[in-house]
Amino acid sequence: MEYFLQNLINALQWGSFYAVISIGYSMVYGVLMLFNFAHGDIFMVGTYIGFGIATLFLALFMPILPGWVIFIMVIIVTMFLASFVGVMVEVIGYRPLRGAPRASAAITGLMIGIIFETGNLILLGAQRFSFPALIESVSYNVGGVYFTNVKVLIIVVSLVLMAALHTFIQKTKWGMAMRAMSYDFKAVPLMGVSINIIAPLTFAIGAGLASVAGILYGQAYPVLDPYMGILVGWKAFVAAILGGRGSIMGAALAGYLLGFIEIFVAMVFPSTFRDLIAYSIILIILTFRPRGFFGMAHSTQLRL
Amino acid sequence: MQLVVENLSVSYDKIRALHGISFSVEEGEIVTIIGANGAGKSTTLRAISRMVPADPGSKIEFMGQNVLKYNTDRVVSKFGISHVPEGRMIFGNLTVTENLTLAAFARKDSAAVAADMKWVFDLFTRLEERKNQLAGTLSGGEQQMLAVGRAYVSGRKIMILDEPSMGLAPLLMLDMFDALKEINRQGTTILLVEQNARLALKFAQRGYVLEHGKLILEGEADSLLDNPEVKKAYLGA
Ligand SMILES: Nc1ncnc2c1ncn2[C@@H]1O[C@H](COP(=O)(O)OP(=O)(O)OP(=O)(O)O)[C@@H](O)[C@H]1O
Ligand SMILES: [Mg+2]
Numbered sequence: 001m002e003y004f005l006q007n008l009i010n011a012l013q014w015g016s017f018y019a020v021i022s023i024g025y026s027m028v029y030g031v032l033m034l035f036n037f038a039h040g041d042i043f044m045v046g047t048y049i050g051f052g053i054a055t056l057f058l059a060l061f062m063p064i065l066p067g068w069v070i071f072i073m074v075i076i077v078t079m080f081l082a083s084f085v086g087v088m089v090e091v092i093g094y095r096p097l098r099g100a101p102r103a104s105a106a107i108t109g110l111m112i113g114i115i116f117e118t119g120n121l122i123l124l125g126a127q128r129f130s131f132p133a134l135i136e137s138v139s140y141n142v143g144g145v146y147f148t149n150v151k152v153l154i155i156v157v158s159l160v161l162m163a164a165l166h167t168f169i170q171k172t173k174w175g176m177a178m179r180a181m182s183y184d185f186k187a188v189p190l191m192g193v194s195i196n197i198i199a200p201l202t203f204a205i206g207a208g209l210a211s212v213a214g215i216l217y218g219q220a221y222p223v224l225d226p227y228m229g230i231l232v233g234w235k236a237f238v239a240a241i242l243g244g245r246g247s248i249m250g251a252a253l254a255g256y257l258l259g260f261i262e263i264f265v266a267m268v269f270p271s272t273f274r275d276l277i278a279y280s281i282i283l284i285i286l287t288f289r290p291r292g293f294f295g296m297a298h299s300t301q302l303r304l
Numbered sequence: 305m306q307l308v309v310e311n312l313s314v315s316y317d318k319i320r321a322l323h324g325i326s327f328s329v330e331e332g333e334i335v336t337i338i339g340a341n342g343a344g345k346s347t348t349l350r351a352i353s354r355m356v357p358a359d360p361g362s363k364i365e366f367m368g369q370n371v372l373k374y375n376t377d378r379v380v381s382k383f384g385i386s387h388v389p390e391g392r393m394i395f396g397n398l399t400v401t402e403n404l405t406l407a408a409f410a411r412k413d414s415a416a417v418a419a420d421m422k423w424v425f426d427l428f429t430r431l432e433e434r435k436n437q438l439a440g441t442l443s444g445g446e447q448q449m450l451a452v453g454r455a456y457v458s459g460r461k462i463m464i465l466d467e468p469s470m471g472l473a474p475l476l477m478l479d480m481f482d483a484l485k486e487i488n489r490q491g492t493t494i495l496l497v498e499q500n501a502r503l504a505l506k507f508a509q510r511g512y513v514l515e516h517g518k519l520i521l522e523g524e525a526d527s528l529l530d531n532p533e534v535k536k537a538y539l540g541a
Pocket of ligand 2: 345346347390466
């Protein structure tokens with residue numbers, strides 16, 4: 001039982017990364033009908049930005065400000081900078097390709113990813129960096145279940161972010177415009193809404209979220225690597241598909257499900273089998289629910 | 305003239321749908337363009353709201369300004385040209401209120417927006433009763449009301465409407481045209497495109513007849529109603 005609860009907490013943490021990252025995937029897909037294959041590498045870039053800001057802020061403010069204030073400052077500044085990266089990806093990478101065949105956009109996404117990876121290598125070299133700990137880790141033992149404040153923080157911050165995003169999408173006019181885009185992007189400009197505002201905004205949010213996931217990831221797994229986004233990116237893509245086209249709630253749930261499956265498969269089977277079994281399960285789910293959990297059957301327009 | 309269209313041509317994949325048509329609409333007027341299926345009525349409206357590009361040499365001016373310089377969203381927000389498109393194009397995954405709120409996206413005068421929304425709900429009480437319902441669950445007639453309501457809220461100086469009578473039962477159709485009359489009385493110019501020529505010509509002050517992408521007739525609505533050619537081709541008499 002303790003062992004199970006232990007793994008439950010691990011799964012929640014692991015699923016939080018997937019959930020927060022895959023939301024960005026799902027949003028871009030829902031709003032713009034575009035798979036942003038660069039998203040995993042945007043996560044990587046966001047993590048490095050978070051690393052840079054964290055290092056800088058710790059050096060500047062460490063004894064002056066309490067750790068949690070620095071942590072929040074790092075999150076806010078990193079989100080802001082990373083969302084700018086997201087905007088650039090949309091404006092420079094994808095905007096010229098509107099109306100071009102889908103494959104062009106897919107290839108462009110992969111290319112942007114490679115540019116980010118190699119750009120990182122050129123700028124920072126092959127040296128491995130280690131993400132500084134922003135929160136001093138404290139372990140707790142509740143009835144034989146061990147967990148750290150960092151794990152709890154990761155889960156809580158992720159949930160707060162997702163709740164904030166949900167409110168934004170449901171309550172603000174920008175959120176309405178995004179939802180409208182996913183239904184019929186051709187009618188959106190007739191409402192006086194510029195697609196050239198909504199598209200970069202969507203990318204900005206996705207990149208901002210991914211960068212926070214990066215900071216949180218860095219707290220749990222501090223080693224940075226220019227290729228760290230690739231596998232995470234593909235898994236977030238799977239979660240976005242599993243959640244259903246453009247469904248934020250679906251992507252979040254699927255992210256957690258992915259986390260759970262991975263952790264619990266590893267609990268029962270040798271860890272080398274983990275991905276094989278985990279993704280077989282997902283394949284089976286998709287066989288029975290090809291549109292994912294919350295996929296809309298209806299969309300008026302196929303793509304932007 | 306508020307809206308001046310001159311020598312407007314539009315092509316789809318090299319096939320010309322409009323062959324240099326010219327017409328104009330005075331501020332506060334109700335003008336209709338009638339024509340058969342495929343005549344180019346929707347294309348004309350789409351060119352005005354910049355949903356399709358106009359061919360070189362075309363000219364569209366609104367209050368003396370060049371409309372063709374702007375994208376659709378600016379045509380709506382800058383000029384107040386609101387387009388009720390063919391097939392309504394309401395957002396089925398948004399509620400009625402959200403559809404209307406979105407239509408006011410670019411407007412900064414929130415008090416006036418609230419007043420406009422109230423006005424729409426007073427005009428179309430069926431929408432008010434369903435304001436928190438997903439628009440996709442509305443009946444066809446209610447969706448049409450929402451499409452018109454949305455255009456009203458988006459800041460109309462001129463409303464261009466693509467077959468608002470489509471799919472409406474005769475009684476609802478008359479209600480709809482009463483509502484449009486009311487909107488016109490509030491100072492909104494109306495350019496209406498219709499297949500239902502009799503209805504449109506009774507409603508409008510002036511009319512144009514579009515055939516195969518060319519305007520072949522124009523005149524006072526009454527005189528068009530009496531025109532033997534129009535009678536024969538469009539009024540089924
Ligand atoms: N997206 C498109 N691609 C290619 N051709 C088109 C497109 N839209 C319209 N056309 C063609 O342009 C011509 C004019 O079409 P349009 O939709 O403007 O006619 P309409 O007068 O509105 O007809 P209806 O009364 O049936 O709505 C038609 O021949 C049509 O086939
Ligand atoms: Mg038409």
